Amino acid sequence: MIQIRNLTKVYGRRRALDGLDLTLGTGVTGLLGPNGAGKTTLLRCLATTLALSSGSIEAYGLDPANPVQRTALRRRLGYQPQDPGFYPHFTTFDLVDYVAILKEMTDRGRRHAEVRRVLGEVDLTDQARTRVRRLSGGMRQRLALAQALLGEPDLLILDEPTVGLDPEQRMLFRALVSRLGERRTVVLSTHQTEDVAALCERVVIMLAGRAVFDGTPRELASVAAGRVWLSEEAPVASRMFWRTADGRYRTLGERPPSAEAAVPGVEDGYLTLLGRDEEAAA
Ligand SMILES: Nc1ncnc2c1ncn2[C@@H]1O[C@H](COP(=O)(O)OP(=O)(O)OP(=O)(O)O)[C@@H](O)[C@H]1O
Structure with missing residues (x-):
């Protein structure tokens, strides 16, 4: 269970999040909202890559403002950023393996098995030896998802994960994320209302740093x-x-x-x- 209370994030004079309250449980929650509504800022706060200006987040009893608890929380989450900025000369396998090392997977054999597993999940097994710079946009997007899946995190944070996917991959993605959401918390941002209808149990609409709607796709x-x-x-x-x-x-x-x-x-x-x-x- 994740509790976000009165969360405010200010960049200079811009208030990207403005006293947001939200509770996230098991299942897939979609964040919809126009450009600049604060979706990425919220996801970055949840992923512990951005400090809050005020308010609090509590995830699985852990407070990301506390350095020790933040590390513990990072072990339990996977994050697919909007623009992951991968090293272009790495191969697909080596890149995911590198992230796995950063995630403290020390046993080489088990780590490599896990890297192969997540590449399989996103249908990139055949591209394992391809350098990142040679991947298509959609393949890079799937690579970004693969690294987020490492270690089967309890909390999966996906920022516009379906951008650049072709219709077939989008369908496979929806099936994968729906399956993942059966046992864990998945929160994703998207501009695709069809994604929300197809895979989210819950949809939160953000506008100017606040949640202006919170309900099921049917209610929306x-x-x-x-x-x-x-x-x-x-x-x-x-x-x-x-x-x-x-x-x-x-x-x-x-x-x-x-x-x-x-x-x-x-x-x-x-x-x-x-x-x-x-x-x-x-
Ligand atoms: N690093 C930053 N410095 C200054 N302002 C920022 C920064 N990041 C975001 N903002 C501003 O905060 C507001 C919220 O941005 P955010 O990226 O969270 O919106 P978003 O809902 O994810 O938008 P999009 O749908 O375009 O990705 C915007 O006004 C944006 O210009």
Whole structure:
């Protein structure tokens, strides 16, 4: 169990997190929010790579502000940063092995077996001897996930893990993360509302350093109830609409002429919620 209380993080004069309260348990929680909402800052605080300005985090009874407890907590977490900045000349295997050494896996045989295991989990076994600079963007993304999986951490922190993955890899990723979330706490940030619908039991929407929504994907979708429409013609008077795969137009907001009601999804709920917030701020 992880308790985040009144967490504030200030960079100079910018308040990236503003008195955030959140509890995380077993399962997959998705963080959604516009650019600059504070998602990465929150994940870095959880990963103990960033000191808090005020407030507290308690994870498994450990306080990351205490150096000894911070080390203990680091042993129990895996972190996939947004931009891992890998050494380009390392091979895939050596890079993960290097992280495993940093994670104090001292027994060489067991460590190598663990490196092979995590490379297998992310489907990179065939690239074990490939240098990092020769990997595609999606492969690097999977490499970043592999190192986070080392040692089967209780807490898995993933910052935009699906960026750059092709549709097949995205599907494999969702299956893997769903499986991992059965036994541990997984928290991930994403801009992909389909990821949230497909793999998160819980979704937290962040805006200006606060959590403005906390519920299930279904509850988020229902925020847009009565505001989603399908029509044959483009709705000229609407601001928010897009073409769907069947050639019809999906509109969010007021009902366009001759449109029929559609079942709202996570994206509809998310956009509606953000629109409401803009209205409230205006
Ligand atoms: N090292 C830093 N120094 C100064 N300001 C920062 C720093 N890191 C983040 N910020 C600011 O803090 C705010 C929150 O940034 P953060 O990266 O946490 O947002 P985010 O929700 O992850 O955004 P994105 O979806 O674009 O990744 C932004 O206004 C950002 O400009």
